[in-house]
Amino acid sequence: MVIQSKQNRKIKQIRKLFTHKRRELEKCFVFEGKKLFEEALKSAVPLEGILVARRFMDVNRHQLDAISSEVSIEVVENHIYDQLSRQKNPEGILCVAKYFDFQIDLQHARHLLLLDEIADPGNLGTIIRTADGVGYDGIVCSEKTVDFYNDKVIRATMGSFFHIPIYKADHFEAFLQGLKHQNFFVCGTSLNGNSSPKSPIPRHSKSALILGNESHGMRPQIETLCDFSWKLPIYGKAESLNVAVAAGIMMYLTVIGDKK
Amino acid sequence: MVIQSKQNRKIKQIRKLFTHKRRELEKCFVFEGKKLFEEALKSAVPLEGILVARRFMDVNRHQLDAISSEVSIEVVENHIYDQLSRQKNPEGILCVAKYFDFQIDLQHARHLLLLDEIADPGNLGTIIRTADGVGYDGIVCSEKTVDFYNDKVIRATMGSFFHIPIYKADHFEAFLQGLKHQNFFVCGTSLNGNSSPKSPIPRHSKSALILGNESHGMRPQIETLCDFSWKLPIYGKAESLNVAVAAGIMMYLTVIGDKK
Missing domain, CATH: 3.40.1280.10 (SPOUT methyltransferase, trefoil knot domain)
Incomplete structure (x- = not known):
């Protein structure tokens, strides 16, 4: 099911996460772009969900299939994605992740x-x-x-x-x-x-x-x-x-x- | 005479100077803010004109009067200024200056x-x-x-x-x-x-x-x-x-x- 409307509940939820207030409430944050998505995958950051534009899914289906058992992936029409995006040239991938608690090891920090x-x-x-x-x-x-x-x-x-x-x-x-x-x-x-x-x-x-x-x-x-x-x-x-x-x-x- | 309309010829001219094409044509450029205005005055950059919002004129009349014989100063209604401005919080002063030709002294440059x-x-x-x-x-x-x-x-x-x-x-x-x-x-x-x-x-x-x-x-x-x-x-x-x-x-x- 490809999301067709900007009134879709998930789209509205994500839009709110661009605000500090909402992030604090849900302890979730968002980021966009393929590079950050790949860096996040390599890290211990807990991904909650991924939203991709149809065009991004078409080109990266293989990579997304490989992680689809671990994280929910939603596909959205290109123009809906572009309206939501904060990138100047929207790549078509947005991740929602949970706040994490990276501890600094003060004992060994230099x-x-x-x-x-x-x-x-x-x-x-x-x-x-x-x-x-x-x-x-x-x-x-x-x-x-x-x-x-x-x-x-x-x-x-x-x-x-x-x-x-x-x-x-x-x-x-x-x-x-x-x-x-x-x-x-x-x-x-x-x-x-x-x-x-x-x-x-x-x-x-x-x-x-x-x-x-x-x-x-x-x-x-x-x-x-x-x-x-x-x-x-x-x-x-x-x-x-x-x-x-x-x-x-x-x-x-x-x-x-x-x-x- | 305080400029009352955004259709004013000078306002339209200045707006065009935010584009590269127009700058190249007129060999003029614009910049905003009191700090840059003061730095420009101290430099050899040839100021062509100054546009100030009414509120800026009210507070800085003395400083502007002192240079009014050398450079043309136009006053504009606050809301017209704010529509023109590219600053997030428009201070109310915009300068138009001529391209300059700062030569680098290659003989003595290190x-x-x-x-x-x-x-x-x-x-x-x-x-x-x-x-x-x-x-x-x-x-x-x-x-x-x-x-x-x-x-x-x-x-x-x-x-x-x-x-x-x-x-x-x-x-x-x-x-x-x-x-x-x-x-x-x-x-x-x-x-x-x-x-x-x-x-x-x-x-x-x-x-x-x-x-x-x-x-x-x-x-x-x-x-x-x-x-x-x-x-x-x-x-x-x-x-x-x-x-x-x-x-x-x-x-x-x-x-x-x-x-x-």
Whole structure:
């Protein structure tokens, strides 16, 4: 049975999952595209269902048949899919998955990334992708950091969402204090910090690098908990760097410190 | 006279400048927001005209009066402005400026950034911002790199558009060959390149760093012209980094090489 109407119950349910409120209620989230679908299959993320446009089913029937015993697959007319989709050029596959609980192994973690009120979904997704790329062990978000189950975040991670543990701290300050008790070197970043072209994190130290909000940086109560406040030197006329770029450079500098 | 209609000739003219075709015809471009307006005033960019919403004029009359002898200022009803605006939260100021011809002083340039078919305006804007931030001397775009006069590009630069020379090469390959004759070390970047956590550019060398398209990287004919093809080591499971993040890390590594 191919879904023919945008009033179909499942279509309406999925549309609601693009909102934060509904995701929190159902503990489910959605993402689109073949690449993310394949990365999700390789991961431990629990898929609830898959919605495919007729054109996608026609081309990928074999791959979908192979998983049809494990997950429910619905087919929908192309134009209904395209109305629902948030992609610019809808590929024709959308997955619904359950919230998961990737635990970060703090005992063995070497490098953590902490995000204090990052607001832009594209920035958060790009930061997750980079943290994966440089081999960080996990990401912890503050209460008000944008929801990482937002479909724009997941899209910008290009699959890294399914590679690296990410977690929202219900009590970010307390979590940070806990890290300090476990001998993590807590390195904040701030435009008012100490300028250094190299990572200030001591060799062989476990570390937590904190990036703050795009406009306001870290909150003052977070900054006071830091062992060091780091600023990348700016050599040109720009006042600051994009937070995802700054995060990328800083994370990279902390890991190449290890490899020397 | 406050403009009352969206059918007003000036409003229609400005709306057309959001398209590449019209910009090329008139050799004019538009950008919005107070920050960019102020950066443009500090620069040598020739402003043609300014359009402000009534609410913006009410609050910033003093600042606008001070420049009203040099540039024409039109006031428009708030709702007309908001319909025209491309900002999510329209501030109420839009500038029209003439294409400019920032020359790059190749004689004295130390670090150039070359962009081969970057497609996304947000990426290009972020890369321009970072190139400014790390103190690069100029940016040269290939024929098919997204138009840097696109308003989304300029917005993402956060003002750096007015700080660093940027130029479109009509013959990118020939330009690159010219740089080689002038003893620039041409460093391409590629996922198939030589992995190095440090900049491969020889100390004291003039250099051109090339970043390629988000999906396909540099074109093969560009890659063959490179003195070195550089890949950042990836320590995690991501296949690649976002191009603006990779550009940021690589540019940073090339400039800190100088400062040691």
